[in-house]
Amino acid sequence: MRTLMKGNDAVSEAAIRAGCRFFSGYPITPQSEIVEYMSWRLDEVGGSFVQSESELSGISMIYGAAACGLRTMGSSSGPGFDLIQEGIGYIVSAELPTLLVDVVRYGNGLGEIVPAQSDYWQVVKNGAHGDYHCLVFAPASVQEAVDLVSHAYDKSEEYLNPAILYYDGAIGQMMEPIVLPEMKEHDPNQFAWSIKGRGGEPQKQVTSKCYYEYTTPESYVENLRTKYAAIEKNEQMWESYLTEDADLIIVAYGIMSRTCKEAINVARKQGLKVGMIRPITLYPYPVNAFASLPDNLKGVVSVEMSALGQMVEDVRLAVNGRKPVYNYATGKMIPDTEEFISYVKNVLEGKEESV
Amino acid sequence: MKKLVIYKNRCKACGFCIDQCPKDALSFGEEFNDSGYAAVVSDENLCIKCGTCYRVCPDSVFELIEE
Amino acid sequence: MAKNLVTPKLISEFNRFCPGCGHGLIAKMIAQVLEERGVEDDAIQVYAVGCSCFISTVIKADSIQAQHGRAPAVASGVRRARPDAVVYTYQGDGDAAAIGLSESLYAAYRNENTTAIFVNNGVFGMTGGQMAPTTLEGQKTATSIYGRNTELTGQPFKLAELIAQMPVAYVERCSLANAKLIAQTKRAIGKAFDNQLAGKGYSFVEILSPCPTNWHMDPVKAYKKLEEVVAEEYKLGVLKDSKEDSK
Numbered sequence: 001m002r003t004l005m006k007g008n009d010a011v012s013e014a015a016i017r018a019g020c021r022f023f024s025g026y027p028i029t030p031q032s033e034i035v036e037y038m039s040w041r042l043d044e045v046g047g048s049f050v051q052s053e054s055e056l057s058g059i060s061m062i063y064g065a066a067a068c069g070l071r072t073m074g075s076s077s078g079p080g081f082d083l084i085q086e087g088i089g090y091i092v093s094a095e096l097p098t099l100l101v102d103v104v105r106y107g108n109g110l111g112e113i114v115p116a117q118s119d120y121w122q123v124v125k126n127g128a129h130g131d132y133h134c135l136v137f138a139p140a141s142v143q144e145a146v147d148l149v150s151h152a153y154d155k156s157e158e159y160l161n162p163a164i165l166y167y168d169g170a171i172g173q174m175m176e177p178i179v180l181p182e183m184k185e186h187d188p189n190q191f192a193w194s195i196k197g198r199g200g201e202p203q204k205q206v207t208s209k210c211y212y213e214y215t216t217p218e219s220y221v222e223n224l225r226t227k228y229a230a231i232e233k234n235e236q237m238w239e240s241y242l243t244e245d246a247d248l249i250i251v252a253y254g255i256m257s258r259t260c261k262e263a264i265n266v267a268r269k270q271g272l273k274v275g276m277i278r279p280i281t282l283y284p285y286p287v288n289a290f291a292s293l294p295d296n297l298k299g300v301v302s303v304e305m306s307a308l309g310q311m312v313e314d315v316r317l318a319v320n321g322r323k324p325v326y327n328y329a330t331g332k333m334i335p336d337t338e339e340f341i342s343y344v345k346n347v348l349e350g351k352e353e354s355v
Numbered sequence: 356m357k358k359l360v361i362y363k364n365r366c367k368a369c370g371f372c373i374d375q376c377p378k379d380a381l382s383f384g385e386e387f388n389d390s391g392y393a394a395v396v397s398d399e400n401l402c403i404k405c406g407t408c409y410r411v412c413p414d415s416v417f418e419l420i421e422e
Numbered sequence: 423m424a425k426n427l428v429t430p431k432l433i434s435e436f437n438r439f440c441p442g443c444g445h446g447l448i449a450k451m452i453a454q455v456l457e458e459r460g461v462e463d464d465a466i467q468v469y470a471v472g473c474s475c476f477i478s479t480v481i482k483a484d485s486i487q488a489q490h491g492r493a494p495a496v497a498s499g500v501r502r503a504r505p506d507a508v509v510y511t512y513q514g515d516g517d518a519a520a521i522g523l524s525e526s527l528y529a530a531y532r533n534e535n536t537t538a539i540f541v542n543n544g545v546f547g548m549t550g551g552q553m554a555p556t557t558l559e560g561q562k563t564a565t566s567i568y569g570r571n572t573e574l575t576g577q578p579f580k581l582a583e584l585i586a587q588m589p590v591a592y593v594e595r596c597s598l599a600n601a602k603l604i605a606q607t608k609r610a611i612g613k614a615f616d617n618q619l620a621g622k623g624y625s626f627v628e629i630l631s632p633c634p635t636n637w638h639m640d641p642v643k644a645y646k647k648l649e650e651v652v653a654e655e656y657k658l659g660v661l662k663d664s665k666e667d668s669k
Binding site: 368369370371375392406407411413415417419 | 426427428430433435436437439440442443444445446447450600605634640642645
């Protein structure tokens with residue numbers, strides 16, 4: 001049965017149905033709806049909600065509840081997501097699962113409340129110190145966001161690593177008809193590591209595992225390398241659209257991928273052979289999508305709503321010098337189809353500079 | 356009949372028990388323990404088994420056990 | 423007469439604290455209190471950084487190490503995730519009164535049904551004895567080498583008094599200065615845990631403790647200083663005792 005729901009509300013309900021029973025967060029546009037939704041919904045399913053005094057305190061509470069084996073969620077945007085970084089560092093170090101939602105707003109510092117994709121570096125290249133990655137999922141629709149919630153929880157628990165659901169304010173605010181999953185029960189006691197009081201067993205600890213599990217430098221390094229190598233090998237997700245015969249491949253994710261798809265369809269009608277790779281995971285970056293590129297391909301264009309272009313670096317790495325890569329960074333603007341097609345034409349005519 | 360047990364290898368020779376003992380029964384010993392501290396010793400003749408040393412020791416050096 | 427006086431089972435045989443440090447004493451008393459109430463298997467300790475971080479190696483209860491200052495917030499998450507556990511926090515000066523002041527106050531503000539142990543030794547011990555919010559006026563530390571200037575840096579911080587302004591169950595300040603005061607400290611810790619077991623809400627125990635290493639004095643003198651100098655500034659006693667049950 002399809003129901004019309006706003007992105008932020010749908011993600012919240014999807015988390016509840018995946019078994020999330022603890023949320024702590026703080027209002028900030030454009031994700032306050034998540035905090036509001038959880039404030040009444042968690043009580044209905046026997047979970048706990050705390051509007052924390054800051055995001056810093058909120059992520060700390062999430063850390064505590066996650067250590068006890070619960071499915072937990074946090075969410076924020078921009079400067080609030082900055083405060084969450086300290087907690088991410090500790091959660092990652094303790095090897096715990098959690099789901100964090102980043103609903104992206106534009107601009108450095110306080111910024112503006114309009115949608116953007118300018119926090120790619122923060123979620124993919126990290127905000128906390130140290131050798132780690134978060135799993136990063138970038139849905140392009142409300143339905144995909146709903147579907148990725150459950151997937152993110154499963155992967156987060158499989159790899160004992162935090163997962164970030166990263167989408168822009170437009171997806172957070174838009175309403176689309178969706179199908180919600182069935183309610184699933186989650187048992188916090190299923191994990192050998194979950195803290196509940198030692199109950200006659202030897203002491204269990206949650207802290208940086210280098211203090212009690214990976215106690216030699218070699219084992220610590222080995223664990224990190226093995227974990228992230230497995231994620232990079234097994235968890236890449238993407239969608240390819242009309243790439244087999246493309247003269248130009250667009251790389252775009254989230255809301256940008258939807259406008260690009262429309263523009264590509266228009267371009268194809270004009271005889272321009274344009275295709276698209278749409279990353280769904282940003283970490284691990286779907287390098288396998290770039291494994292075979294058509295011989296006739298003239299270039300790859302990374303399209304993002306940021307000022308500098310952030311994902312373009314990873315596109316360059318994935319293309320690895322085989323074809324020129326172009327940076328179409330639009331700031332906070334969603335590109336106009338006409339402008340975009342004229343840019344595509346320029347690239348094909350060799351009039352644009354590659355990065 | 357209570358007996359004072361001293362786990363001398365736990366002792367760090369901080370001296371607090373010596374200071375707090377109401378009967379001045381405790382003192383630094385002649386020998387060093389495994390950590391290199393002059394672990395505390397008790398004079399049986401002065402000790403009244405009050406348990407003060409047990410209560411003030413940060414390192415659980417003392418036990419007072421029924422023999 | 424009374425039963426045997428033995429090392430609590432929860433306590434490790436060895437600890438890394440300096441000779442004369444108060445942490446070992448406080449740890450032992452917490453362990454005794456938990457074992458006397460038969461709740462050592464239900465206990466979850468949430469600690470942070472600084473010398474307090476060794477608490478998990480000394481008290482062998484299930485433990486979670488929080489980020490610096492965030493133990494009360496982490497404990498709030500644990501409190502909700504594990505309604506049947508006995509949850510307590512263990513923090514020093516920097517953790518509870520500097521970087522973590524907001525988290526300390528908000529846990530009290532929400533009247534969390536947890537127990538907070540705050541070890542006040544007037545310095546940041548682990549990092550080499552820098553000035554803490556609780557450092558006394560004129561006290562020389564690694565970041566106040568001529569003595570603390572309270573005009574520039576503020577007065578010695580009275581966290582217990584602040585917490586007592588909140589709608590909490592219990593606040594007491596104790597000291598480890600001598601055997602009698604140590605016994606009172608143990609009673610306060612016991613009361614703080616009894617309150618949690620009865621669902622009465624937040625209990626906060628501030629314990630004046632010596633840091634012989636960073637006070638640059640031998641342990642016996644450090645304990646004397648607690649009695650003669652520190653207690654002049656930090657008044658001992660019960661600051662709040664709410665007799666009503668809190669929800």
